[in-house]
Amino acid sequence: MVQKKIISDSTLVSDYIKGKEASLGVLIKRHQQRLFSFIYSKVQDRDITEDVFQDTFIKVIRTLKKGNYNEEGKFLPWVMRIAHNLVIDHFRKTNRMLSFKNTDEFDIFSVLGDGSLNAEKQLIQEQIFSDVRELIKELPEEQKEVLVMRLYKDMSFKEISENTGVSINTALGRMRYALINMRKLIEKHKIILVD
DSSP: OOOOOOOOHHHHHHHHHTTOTHHHHHHHHHHHHHHHHHHHHHHOOHHHHHHHHHHHHHHHHHHHHHTOOOOSSOHHHHHHHHHHHHHHHHHHHHHHTOOOOOOTTOOHHHHHOOSSOOHHHHHHHHHHHHHHHHHHHTSOHHHHHHHIIIIISOOOHHHHHHHHTSOHHHHHHHHHHHHHHHHHHHHHHTOOOOO
């Protein structure tokens, strides 16, 4: 009995990058069932599954052709991640295209927001929060105190007045100056606070 030697995924990927087109066919055939089942389990629709499956391999081919694939011997998990991201993209598109009745309660932001931040947006948001915290540290103590109480502790100016022992007008003035100084610090440090 002759045993057939199984070529590893990494060898097939390497061969495909070197120009052996047939290697990709072997990879697709090898992982087709598992990937197809994975996508179907998420979308529960055969046509959509086929579309996402094809889009996944289009993306795989483009990445391999550009030479952007890091060989770590983890071809299947990488392909599954691509498929997973495409499934998420599919749901985002379909959620945005839902029809809405024209009512007084209609909120445009419920259509525009996708409910979750992608990794890039999350990193940008974390950077913005970090920048703001650093700017607050540069404020004079009385302004910093009022700003933190108002924005982070959600205290009213009456509560701030009682906690700091100053009048409401003084608390309002300190808040106003804190915001003015924050704007100046943003310009001085050339910080961009939009995501």
